[in-house]
Amino acid sequence: MALKITVIGTGYLGATHAAAMAELGFEVMGLDVVPEKIDKLRRGEVPMYEPGLEELLRRHVAGIEGSTGRLRFTMDWAELGEFGDVHFVCVNTPQRHGEYACDMSYVDSAIASLAPHLKGPALVVGKSTVPVGSADRLAAYLAEHAPAGADAELAWNPEFLREGFAVQDTLHPDRIVVGVRSERSEKLLREVYATPIEEGSPFVVTDFPTAELVKTSANSFLATKISFINAMAELCEATGGDVAKLAEAIGYDDRIGRKFLRAGIGFGGGCLPKDIRAFMARAGELGADQALTFLREIDSINMRQRGRMVELTRQELGGGPFLGKRVAVLGATFKPDSDDVRDSPALNVAGQIHLQGGQVTVYDPKGMDNARSLFPTLGYADSALEAVRGAHVVLHLTEWREFRELDPAELGEAAAERVVLDGRNALDAEAWRRAGWRFRAMGRPGA
Incomplete structure (x- = not known):
């Protein structure tokens, strides 16, 4: 008999997982405790922006014309x-309010x-x-509270989704x-993931602690690389060095x-910052806090970048207060191809400048x-051009493709002053300079 899959929690992770399981051929049931979210999903609408997800969902949601109904x-x-x-x-595991630790509620x-509804063998x-x-x-807890007792087993299968590529x-x-x-x-999970395994996805079998550590370890390593290059x-x-050339040079080392x-x-975003903080907190609880003290500096470097962008903007505006200065901010999400603004560096910078009197x-x-x-x-503006109109400085803070493809000459006609700060080192500096812009980016020579 074919396995039936359920997905508890239909946010970013859950909605994607449910739709993907249906795509792999399983009968799937998703559950959430928020009625509005369930109503949207039943209509084939996703509660967030994720490329390709709504199309995938509509291909399988029961009641939608032409869907598989799975x-x-x-x-x-x-x-x-x-x-x-x-x-x-x-379900979500946010940072506990006022603490570094993870909220497991x-x-x-x-x-x-x-648990009370697991009356037969279940995973x-x-x-x-x-x-x-x-x-x-x-x-x-499951073994004690499920009617099935020890036949209600637990496994841990961490997710590694990248927003924009989920x-x-x-x-x-x-x-x-x-x-x-x-x-x-193990047999049940091999059956669930049979298709990607056949396609060549590595299947790593481990114990509970190792499986739990994999995700936080991976995120901590990525955070370390990002903060290293920012340092x-x-x-x-x-x-007077050029961090872009430095990164290129060391990046050729395949190690x-x-x-x-x-x-x-x-x-x-909703993962890296809270995950490394929860990792530190848990290490402290286990008496191994010294193993992760370096993550405090990683977090500190990362947060410092936001203040440095604010100060770089102030310098480019003459070094004085922001009062009376118009600042265009290109980008609000924490990364491109997402509508997620949780702990967004772009919005944090915009908010700091606004609180200091800038017209953002x-x-x-x-x-x-x-x-x-x-x-x-x-x-807020309806287009990049409208955001830039009358601005004394333009900040590029989320690396959307749309921003890389902007015409610097056209934007220059709309801006009050041609000053651009690239907070993502993603724009074509020479193209902007040829169009008459003063171009600055973190860790790179100014002009």
């Missing part, structure tokens, strides 16, 4: 428990709500990013990691690689609604 949604835990053989937990609530698979040691505790990363993952305690659990940008500014070596205003106008291709909700007092 995917449906519910708010009923009993229905979910009766339906599924394999239950994926995809959503995961704990999901497991507590599901619960955690995908949320959690502190190491959580899986042991949750497995014990559909690709789910259907064709670069690796599949599973923490299991039984051959049955080098500071040195380049102090010495280092070229990815994540672009200096700029740093990382943000923001434009982003996909993140405008979310940006307005978070920073309603900023100005």
Whole structure:
């Protein structure tokens, strides 16, 4: 009999996973506790912007003309428990308010709500990013509270989705990691991921602690590379060096690689910042805090970049206060191909300048609604050209392709002054300079 899959939590991770499981041929049921979210998904609408996700969803949601009907949604835990053989937990694990530690309340609530409805053999698979040691505790809870007892097993299967590439990363993952305690659990997960395994995706079988550590370790390593090159940008500014050429030169070393070596205003979003902080907090709880003290400096370098961009902007405006100065900000999301503004460096910089008296106008291709909700007092424009109109300085803070393809000459006609600061080191500096702009970027010689 074919496996039936459930997905608990239908945010960014859950909605993508549910649609991808249906694409792989499974009957899938998604659950959420937010009625508005379920209503949207039943209409084939996604609650966030992710390239290709809505098309994938509409191909499978029951009730939509022409769909396979393999995917449906519910708010009923009993229905979910009766339906599924394999239950994926995809709820949020945000940073705990006022602390570095991870808030496990959503995961704990999901497991507590599901357990009473597991009356026969079932596999619960955690995908949320959690502190190491959580899986042991949750497995014990399931065995104690599920009617199926020890037949309600737990596995851990961390997600490695990149916003903007989530559909690709789910259907064709670069690796599949599973923490299991039984051959049955491993067999079920090999069945779930049979298609990508056949296509060549590595399948790594490990224990619970290792599976939990993989995601936070990977994010910590990426954060370290980003903050390293930003620290080098500071040195380049102090010495007159060029961080872009420096990154190119060291990137040719295949032990280092070229990815994540672009200096700029740093990382943000809903994963990297909170994950490295939760990692530090958990290490402290385990008595291994010295192992991760370097992450405090990584976090500090990253946050410092935002203030440095504000000060660089002030310098380019003559060094005085921002009062009366019009600042155009290109970008609101923390990265391109997403509408996610959580802990966005771009919005943080825009907000700091606004609080210091600058007249800030923001434009982003996909993140405008979310940006307005978070920073309603900023100005917003319907296009890059409108944002730049009358500006004394232009800040490029999210590396959307649309911004790389802008015509500097056309923008120059609209701006009050031709001054651009590239906070992502992604624009063609020479093209902007040829159009008469004074171009600056972090860690690079000015002109």
